[in-house]
Amino acid sequence: MSTTTEYGYNSKVEGEVVVSRADAVINWIRRHSVWPMPMGLACCAIELMAAGGSRFDISRFGMEVMRFSPRQSDCMIVAGTVTYKMAEVVRRIYDQMAEPKWVVAMGACASTGGMYRSYAVLQGVDRIVPVDVYISGCPPRPEALLDGMMRLQEKIRNESSTRGLFKDRKARELAYKEA
Amino acid sequence: MSETDFTTALRERFPGVTERPSLDLAAYDCPHGELQDILRYLRDDAGFDMLMDVTAIDAYEESPRFTVVYHLFSTARREYVRIATPCEDDAEPRAPSVADLWPAADWHERETYDMFGITFTGHPDLRRILMWDGYPYFPLRKEFPLAGHEVDLPAPDVAERTGAKVLPAPMMGGPFHSPQKGPMSRREPRADDESWTETREKDAAQALPDGPRDFKHSDT
Ligand code: SF4
Numbered sequence: 001m002s003t004t005t006e007y008g009y010n011s012k013v014e015g016e017v018v019v020s021r022a023d024a025v026i027n028w029i030r031r032h033s034v035w036p037m038p039m040g041l042a043c044c045a046i047e048l049m050a051a052g053g054s055r056f057d058i059s060r061f062g063m064e065v066m067r068f069s070p071r072q073s074d075c076m077i078v079a080g081t082v083t084y085k086m087a088e089v090v091r092r093i094y095d096q097m098a099e100p101k102w103v104v105a106m107g108a109c110a111s112t113g114g115m116y117r118s119y120a121v122l123q124g125v126d127r128i129v130p131v132d133v134y135i136s137g138c139p140p141r142p143e144a145l146l147d148g149m150m151r152l153q154e155k156i157r158n159e160s161s162t163r164g165l166f167k168d169r170k171a172r173e174l175a176y177k178e179a
Numbered sequence: 180m181s182e183t184d185f186t187t188a189l190r191e192r193f194p195g196v197t198e199r200p201s202l203d204l205a206a207y208d209c210p211h212g213e214l215q216d217i218l219r220y221l222r223d224d225a226g227f228d229m230l231m232d233v234t235a236i237d238a239y240e241e242s243p244r245f246t247v248v249y250h251l252f253s254t255a256r257r258e259y260v261r262i263a264t265p266c267e268d269d270a271e272p273r274a275p276s277v278a279d280l281w282p283a284a285d286w287h288e289r290e291t292y293d294m295f296g297i298t299f300t301g302h303p304d305l306r307r308i309l310m311w312d313g314y315p316y317f318p319l320r321k322e323f324p325l326a327g328h329e330v331d332l333p334a335p336d337v338a339e340r341t342g343a344k345v346l347p348a349p350m351m352g353g354p355f356h357s358p359q360k361g362p363m364s365r366r367e368p369r370a371d372d373e374s375w376t377e378t379r380e381k382d383a384a385q386a387l388p389d390g391p392r393d394f395k396h397s398d399t
Contacts, residue, residue: 084345085311088334091341117348119318119327120310127343 022162030074030100031156032062034149037073037097039090041080044107044139048079051142058142063149070096075152076129077145081109082122094129102156104148105131108138185225193217199263204250206261214264215275218249222280227251227260230277233287235295236263239321244269245297249277266297276302294319326350 040048051058058064067073070093082090094103105125108114111134113123125131132155135148182205189196195213199206209217221227231250238244243265251260266272276299278284288299289308296317299305306312311333316323326347332338 085309085333087332087343088337091334091337113348117326117350119323119325119345119348121348122343123346123348128337128341 023160026161027157027159030161031153033065034061034063034075034102034152034156035065035067035073036063036104037070037076037093038066038068039076039078039080039093041078041082041086042109044079044109047139047142047145048077048106051145056142056146058146058149061146061149061153070094071098073097074100075102075104075149077104077106078110078125078129078131079106079139081114081116082125082128083120084122085120087122087125087128090125091128100159100161102132102152103129104133104135104152106135106145106148107140108136111136114138189217189220189225192220199261201261204259204261206263209262209264211264211267211274214262215277215280217262218251218277218280221251221260221262226253226255227258229254230281230283230287231259233277233284233291235266235291235297235319237295237319237321242269243267245272245274245295247274247291247297272297273300274298275300276305278302293317296320 038045038048050056052064052066063075070076074097076090076094076097078090094101103125105111109116109121110125111131113121115138117123122128133148133152135144137144140148185205186198186207189207193209193213193216195210196217197208199208229252231252232248233250234248236246236248238246245266246263247266249262249264251262252258253260264274266274272295274297276284276288278288278299279301285303286308288302289304289306291297292299292302292305293307293309294317307314310318313333315330316328318327324347326349327345329347330345332343332345338344
């Protein structure tokens with residue numbers, strides 16, 4: 001005669017109920033389905049593509065759904081050199097993304113302007129959008145990108161998401177106004 | 180055709196053409212007015228069927244200040260030739276467009292216009308190609324500092340919302356800075372002093388709906 005012992009979750013004892021904090025649940029959901037907006041502007045974008053490929057496989061972290069529409073994405077990965085001409089576009093795409101949203105500056109160029117100390121290059125994308133995670137490297141290896149994204153997950157985990165949900169927040173004015 | 184024969188043939192046809200000192204390719208100076216005829220001759224009769232490059236030289240305090248340079252290639256003979264022509268007017272330089280001879284000249288001339296401010300007369304669509312429309316300077320002119328000038332962002336609404344501006348780039352310090360020692364040819368093209376170094380601080384973290392996002396790293 002064999003006996004089966006059930007360890008851990010016992011539906012008879014605990015019922016169909018899990019008790020947790022709203023923040024923990026919301027953050028758990030958010031951090032495991034970060035849909036990135038691949039803002040690939042220069043060479044770093046190649047490493048971003050590599051991170052999406054099978055060898056590095058960003059889908060292990062729930063981030064493989066690269067969305068080319070700002071409306072569907074949560075996290076803008078700025079991968080590359082942001083020129084002043086492009087800065088406007090980056091900001092407009094950021095504005096069109098739905099809340100909650102995060103920004104990752106991938107590589108030296110996006111973080112600080114990198115080696116382009118130039119009249120044409122924005123010296124760090126944090127001048128136009130709030131950046132959550134900076135990744136060093138020129139270009140950062142896909143592992144570094146994955147590490148940066150895991151740090152972003154860590155950050156999302158510690159956010160007070162419910163505060164944001166219930167706060168009377170006036171609709172964020174979009175950067176583009178009707179001319 | 181050897182180079183001397185070619186030079187003779189070209190000089191015979193266009194007496195205004197002179198040889199230009201050059202370390203690599205055959206190079207000729209030609210008068211501004213004859214440029215189109217000479218290039219047409221080179222394309223149709225001398226076999227230089229491919230336009231490789233159009234660029235310009237700024238001699239700053241000399242006159243004529245601007246020289247437009249064309250690089251042609253013969254796909255049959257695999258030879259290059261360089262043609263240079265001075266621009267009319269040092270303040271508002273002009274050169275004839277060759278976009279009707281080679282469609283490739285279209286964007287090359289737009290780039291040369293963008294960087295040097297040389298107007299190509301007869302160009303079908305002379306707009307800036309790299310910098311944005313309305314940028315007030317021509318970056319490859321000698322008086323333009325490497326770091327650039329302070330101007331407004333191309334999009335006024337984004338500039339207003341973010342407080343960002345086009346600022347002179349910091350020329351000293353930073354992660355990619357190499358020591359300013361040794362001959363100019365061996366080091367990065369940077370200013371020797373800090374006169375162009377950016378002094379303005381970055382804006383404080385922009386207000387976010389949840390307040391500043393502190394990065395709390397948990398060990399669990
Ligand atoms: S950081 Fe390096 S690899 Fe990345 S965009 Fe800049 S120059 Fe290219």
